[in-house]
Amino acid sequence: MVDANSKFTCLVPRTGPVTKFRECRRQFGGVREAVWLVLNLYKMAGSFEKEQEVLGIIEEKKLESGEGDRDMAPAAGNSIHRSGSRPQLDVSKAEIQGNVEEKYPTILLPNQSDDLSHLALDIGGSLIKLVYFSRRENQSADDKRKKSVKERLGLSNGNRRSFPILGGRLHFVKFETRKINECLDFIHSKQLHCGGLESRYPDVTDQNGIIKATGGGAYKYADLFKERLGVSLDKEDEMDCLVAGANFLLKAIRHEAFTHMEGQKEFVQIDPNDLFPYLLVNIGSGVSMIKVVGDGKFERISGTNVGGGTYWGLGRLLTKCKSFDELLELSQKGDNRTMDMLVGDIYGGLDYSKIGLSASTIASSFGKTISEKKELEDYRPEDISLSLLRMISYNIGQIAYLNALRFRLKRIFFGGFFIRGHAYTMDTISFAVQFWSNGEAQAMFLRHEGFLGALGAFMSYEKHGLDDLMVHQLVERFPMGAPYTGGKIHGPPLGDLNEKAKVSLQISWMEKFLQKGTEITAPVPTTPLAGTTGLGGFEVPLSKGSTLRSDASALNVGVLHLVPTLEAVASEGGTDDAQRRGDAFAHAFSAHLARLMEEPAAYGKLGLANLLEMREECLREFQFVDAYRSIKQRENEASLAVLPDLLVELDSMDEETRLLTLIEGVLAANIFDWGSRACVDLYHKGTIIEIYRMSRNKMRRPWRVDDFDIFKERMLGTRDKKMPHHKRALLFVDNSGADIVLGMLPLARELLRRGTEVVLVANSLPALNDVTAMELPDIVAEAAKHCDILRRAAEAGGLLVDAMINTSDSSKQNSSSVPLMVVENGCGSPCIDLRQVSSELAAAAKDADLIILEGMGRALHTNLNARFKCDALKLAMVKNQRLAEKLIKGNIYDCICKYEPAS
Numbered sequence: 001m002v003d004a005n006s007k008f009t010c011l012v013p014r015t016g017p018v019t020k021f022r023e024c025r026r027q028f029g030g031v032r033e034a035v036w037l038v039l040n041l042y043k044m045a046g047s048f049e050k051e052q053e054v055l056g057i058i059e060e061k062k063l064e065s066g067e068g069d070r071d072m073a074p075a076a077g078n079s080i081h082r083s084g085s086r087p088q089l090d091v092s093k094a095e096i097q098g099n100v101e102e103k104y105p106t107i108l109l110p111n112q113s114d115d116l117s118h119l120a121l122d123i124g125g126s127l128i129k130l131v132y133f134s135r136r137e138n139q140s141a142d143d144k145r146k147k148s149v150k151e152r153l154g155l156s157n158g159n160r161r162s163f164p165i166l167g168g169r170l171h172f173v174k175f176e177t178r179k180i181n182e183c184l185d186f187i188h189s190k191q192l193h194c195g196g197l198e199s200r201y202p203d204v205t206d207q208n209g210i211i212k213a214t215g216g217g218a219y220k221y222a223d224l225f226k227e228r229l230g231v232s233l234d235k236e237d238e239m240d241c242l243v244a245g246a247n248f249l250l251k252a253i254r255h256e257a258f259t260h261m262e263g264q265k266e267f268v269q270i271d272p273n274d275l276f277p278y279l280l281v282n283i284g285s286g287v288s289m290i291k292v293v294g295d296g297k298f299e300r301i302s303g304t305n306v307g308g309g310t311y312w313g314l315g316r317l318l319t320k321c322k323s324f325d326e327l328l329e330l331s332q333k334g335d336n337r338t339m340d341m342l343v344g345d346i347y348g349g350l351d352y353s354k355i356g357l358s359a360s361t362i363a364s365s366f367g368k369t370i371s372e373k374k375e376l377e378d379y380r381p382e383d384i385s386l387s388l389l390r391m392i393s394y395n396i397g398q399i400a401y402l403n404a405l406r407f408r409l410k411r412i413f414f415g416g417f418f419i420r421g422h423a424y425t426m427d428t429i430s431f432a433v434q435f436w437s438n439g440e441a442q443a444m445f446l447r448h449e450g451f452l453g454a455l456g457a458f459m460s461y462e463k464h465g466l467d468d469l470m471v472h473q474l475v476e477r478f479p480m481g482a483p484y485t486g487g488k489i490h491g492p493p494l495g496d497l498n499e500k501a502k503v504s505l506q507i508s509w510m511e512k513f514l515q516k517g518t519e520i521t522a523p524v525p526t527t528p529l530a531g532t533t534g535l536g537g538f539e540v541p542l543s544k545g546s547t548l549r550s551d552a553s554a555l556n557v558g559v560l561h562l563v564p565t566l567e568a569v570a571s572e573g574g575t576d577d578a579q580r581r582g583d584a585f586a587h588a589f590s591a592h593l594a595r596l597m598e599e600p601a602a603y604g605k606l607g608l609a610n611l612l613e614m615r616e617e618c619l620r621e622f623q624f625v626d627a628y629r630s631i632k633q634r635e636n637e638a639s640l641a642v643l644p645d646l647l648v649e650l651d652s653m654d655e656e657t658r659l660l661t662l663i664e665g666v667l668a669a670n671i672f673d674w675g676s677r678a679c680v681d682l683y684h685k686g687t688i689i690e691i692y693r694m695s696r697n698k699m700r701r702p703w704r705v706d707d708f709d710i711f712k713e714r715m716l717g718t719r720d721k722k723m724p725h726h727k728r729a730l731l732f733v734d735n736s737g738a739d740i741v742l743g744m745l746p747l748a749r750e751l752l753r754r755g756t757e758v759v760l761v762a763n764s765l766p767a768l769n770d771v772t773a774m775e776l777p778d779i780v781a782e783a784a785k786h787c788d789i790l791r792r793a794a795e796a797g798g799l800l801v802d803a804m805i806n807t808s809d810s811s812k813q814n815s816s817s818v819p820l821m822v823v824e825n826g827c828g829s830p831c832i833d834l835r836q837v838s839s840e841l842a843a844a845a846k847d848a849d850l851i852i853l854e855g856m857g858r859a860l861h862t863n864l865n866a867r868f869k870c871d872a873l874k875l876a877m878v879k880n881q882r883l884a885e886k887l888i889k890g891n892i893y894d895c896i897c898k899y900e901p902a903s
């Protein structure tokens with residue numbers, strides 16, 4: 001007999017899984033018991049536990065943190081159908097697709113300039129801003145699946161495109177204009193001028209290349225770009241670009257705009273249909289004020305030469321500061337009353353209330369410095385900086401207000417890098433606008449403040465077709481610092497960076513970048529590198545935080561404030577390189593968390609899902625593409641080995657028992673969730689069998705939330721009432737291994753057997769041990785080898801085109817089965833935000849009349865209270881005591897089977 005508490009080391013199966021399964025079955029009786037045992041034996045076989053222990057640390061807090069986000073379904077009344085699309089950003093070049101047709105539909109021709117649309121520049125008087133696009137890795141492997149999904153769902157890109165949509169990311173980087181060579185080095189080493197390192201033709205430099213550029217430097221430095229990079233700058237008008245960038249951001253990016261008053265940041269959701277007119281105030285070196293009345297419809301109505309350049313230039317001279325951030329930082333410790341002449345100074349401490357001026361109002365900026373016999377050295381640099389900052393911010397706010405008044409504009413958006421996300425600057429501007437307009441006009445700021453022009457230039461590539469598509473398809477992800485240098489994205493050994501990369505070290509930033517990541521420390525060097533102005537990484541102010549910058553809004557990020565020790569490294573063989581990347585990841589991730597602790601709203605409003613996604617993005621940024629890959633594969637193999645026997649047993653049951661067993665199976669299998677602390681703990685204690693036993697015990701009905709009977713009635717009808725089968729079911733799947741193979745696939749098979757089309761909805765990107773859309777076709781193909789229902793459905797759904805040898809007559813067979821399809825959800829997190837899903841999923845959802853959400857992340861943390869227009873079944877085992885108490889007034893390991901008929 002097997003000792004329930006043994007570690008099973010002696011039981012590592014030497015025989016094949018099926019034989020082992022039969023043995024186990026003899027010992028344990030039930031198929032399911034045997035399934036679990038074999039499954040776990042196989043896990044143990046590959047030093048799984050060790051690996052798990054290691055990886056578990058990273059994930060420990062995952063869903064534990066579980067306040068549960070607000071439900072993320074579209075607002076009531078808005079079904080999933082309406083959903084926008086997710087992160088694919090289409091940068092394919094239609095005009096060069098034709099000749100290559102089916103086989104390599106996304107091929108990029110080296111002699112075309114098309115690749116260059118990956119980069120656009122805004123070269124201003126002070127700063128160069130870069131926006132560039134990088135493609136998602138491993139994209140092509142998924143192309144086949146996408147193509148068949150598209151055919152099935154009738155998904156088309158409209159007239160513009162007849163090729164797969166690529167996924168990728170937009171990066172935002174800035175450099176000081178006076179150090180333009182660093183910028184050129186950066187572009188060169190990332191090969192951004194010829195399509196990026198991910199380009200299929202990285203070695204080909206296109207001498208006729210064109211890069212879109214705006215700002216004065218597009219003229220001034222055109223020759224330099226030609227000389228150094230062999231590219232021409234295609235000049236776009238600066239104002240056009242500012243407006244295009246602002247309109248795009250305000251329409252497309254959630255929580256882009258916010259107000260900032262008295263230290264309080266408040267995000268404003270702009271209705272894209274009620275955006276115009278507004279005043280755009282871009283505070284760069286100088287200030288431009290633009291009345292915007294529509295897309296591409298605007299007029300530059302004013303400007304002022306007292307701007308960011310004034311603050312930085314004068315401030316540098318007066319304080320000897322070495323960097324802009326240092327100057328800004330100084331201001332936070334300043335007291336402007338030593339410099340500024342206040343009304344009270346003039347009126348003997350009294351207000352001048354008759355004209356509405358209080359004693360503390362600044363009557364004259366720097367006015368005090370005339371009356372005292374003091375020299376520059378006698379003043380504190382801190383006070384000088386603050387006084388200067390107030391003077392300039394207030395002045396800009398006032399002129400902006402006057403112009404808003406002139407054209408009766410109620411909303412004023414402030415952009416430009418002068419703002420630098422700095423609370424005091426924003427408060428001062430807001431105060432001026434509020435004060436002068438008596439609250440009539442409102443000052444708002446943009447998270448991408450300084451990148452309006454560069455974004456506008458990026459969008460001006462006509463062949464992108466990015467315009468409106470992007471508005472719907474771009475989705476924010478998290479900013480991550482990646483080590484970068486010398487032409488390699490992976491970077492050299494990090495220790496070498498200081499010598500090798502003096503100039504070109506840079507942080508690449510993604511969407512949702514930091515406004516001023518003051519707390520983001522560089523992943524590598526300890527001494528700040530001269531020259532780069534990466535958004536944060538190397539601009540770490542000398543002193544930490546300040547009272548000026550506090551955002552009071554409390555976001556509980558403490559729950560995730562666990563800095564993972566970097567054993568994700570183990571997933572990559574523990575090489576030195578992996579180790580270094582691991583260290584860098586730890587730095588970057590903890591810096592993000594520290595930043596969030598200080599300023600919870602730094603990246604817009606965050607929920608748990610975003611935080612989880614942030615960690616995954618961070619891992620990816622450091623090339624930990626899929627830390628769970630090997631575990632997932634092993635779990636899948638082990639589960640697939642026992643699937644046939646499970647199916648045989650299921651088939652021997654009557655319909656009703658089978659349906660119950662299937663749902664039990666899904667719930668039981670959901671325990672193997674490597675994001676769950678409880679599950680990982682159980683593993684650590686070496687009581688695998690207990691996981692299984694407990695899981696099975698918990699299957700006893702009634703479950704904590706138990707709508708099974710209603711669901712059963714809908715599925716099987718009653719004696720008097722037959723029910724039609726569902727037309728199409730979307731199954732949101734969760735974990736790899738048992739969860740998908742022994743839980744959800746059999747359920748899918750049951751639906752298929754009943755004539756329901758099944759769409760398996762899986763993550764686009766790896767997260768924990770979640771199964772991804774890219775992995776699913778292989779799993780299904782494997783399962784299909786032993787199951788006719790799955791095979792025919794998968795063939796009909798186009799999943800087996802490659803996997804099966806005999807595909808020539810598949811069209812004939814197709815007619816005999818409803819299809820089984822796989823679509824990606826657009827997410828890279830265990831949670832799902834249904835407001836932002838992939839276009840595939842949105843299309844698949846159109847005809848769905850049943851949605852099954854499975855697993856804690858998808859069914860509990862998010863969407864437990866989401867209302868759907870179609871029938872919805874939410875299945876999960878709660879592996880967190882606190883969450884169980886909070887959500888269902890139950891206990892850890894309770895099960896939820898929540899069924900809600902179409903509303």
Ligand SMILES: Nc1ncnc2c1ncn2[C@@H]1O[C@H](COP(=O)(O)OP(=O)(O)OP(=O)(O)O)[C@@H](O)[C@H]1O
Nearest residue numbers: 124125126127284285286308309312324416417418
């Ligand atoms: N790291 C930095 N180095 C220099 N200036 C900075 C930095 N960060 C913020 N700033 C501020 O941002 C201003 C530049 O903003 P921005 O990049 O929007 O303008 P620009 O495009 O360079 O100027 P213009 O549009 O007038 O040509 C600087 O003048 C300074 O006040």
Ligand SMILES: CC(C)(CO)[C@@H](O)C(=O)NCCC(=O)O
Nearest residue numbers: 284285286287288302303304305
């Ligand atoms: C000259 C530009 C447009 C260059 O970006 C900018 O610096 C600016 O708007 N300066 C202010 C010029 C003025 O209107 O007084």
Ligand SMILES: [Mn+2]
Nearest residue numbers: 124125215284
């Ligand atoms: Mn500019």
